[in-house]
Amino acid sequence: MKLNTIQPGEGSKHSKRRVGRGIGSGLGKTAGRGHKGQKSRAGGFHKVGFEGGQMPLQRRLPKRGFKSLTNARNVEVCLSEISALPIDEIDLLTLKQANLVSQHALSAKVVLSGEISRKVTLKGVGATKGAKAAIEAAGGCVTE
Numbered sequence: 001m002k003l004n005t006i007q008p009g010e011g012s013k014h015s016k017r018r019v020g021r022g023i024g025s026g027l028g029k030t031a032g033r034g035h036k037g038q039k040s041r042a043g044g045f046h047k048v049g050f051e052g053g054q055m056p057l058q059r060r061l062p063k064r065g066f067k068s069l070t071n072a073r074n075v076e077v078c079l080s081e082i083s084a085l086p087i088d089e090i091d092l093l094t095l096k097q098a099n100l101v102s103q104h105a106l107s108a109k110v111v112l113s114g115e116i117s118r119k120v121t122l123k124g125v126g127a128t129k130g131a132k133a134a135i136e137a138a139g140g141c142v143t144e
Helices: 079-084 092-097 129-137
Strands: 074-078 108-113 121-123 140-143
Touching: 074 079, 079 121, 079 129, 092 140, 108 129, 129 140
Parallel strands: 074 108, 121 140
Antiparallel strands: none
């Protein structure tokens, strides 16, 4: 097999439609564009969503909602995942190195899910009321 012998599969390609090449082709004269109107003419562009002067759908509907782009970069970490770490002093960089949070994370918060039985110190990582109480009950502390 050589590069110059490679061909597409039989029937997978169709010949290009040749418009405006006479009556015998079936696409002569108006070339499948019909008579008159904006779309029949050269350069007949239109704005996306334009409805001929009627108020467009995207303007008829009410504005609603908001999707925060930073929300995805604020992550939650379980208390059981924290207790599994061999380190006593935990911050955002430590969590990133342990692959508990994404490398793109801006902030992290520890939630009460599971137990902790050893002393840990959280620095620059948030914690819910329950998680904070569990960490302090185990002898650790949470500093901002």
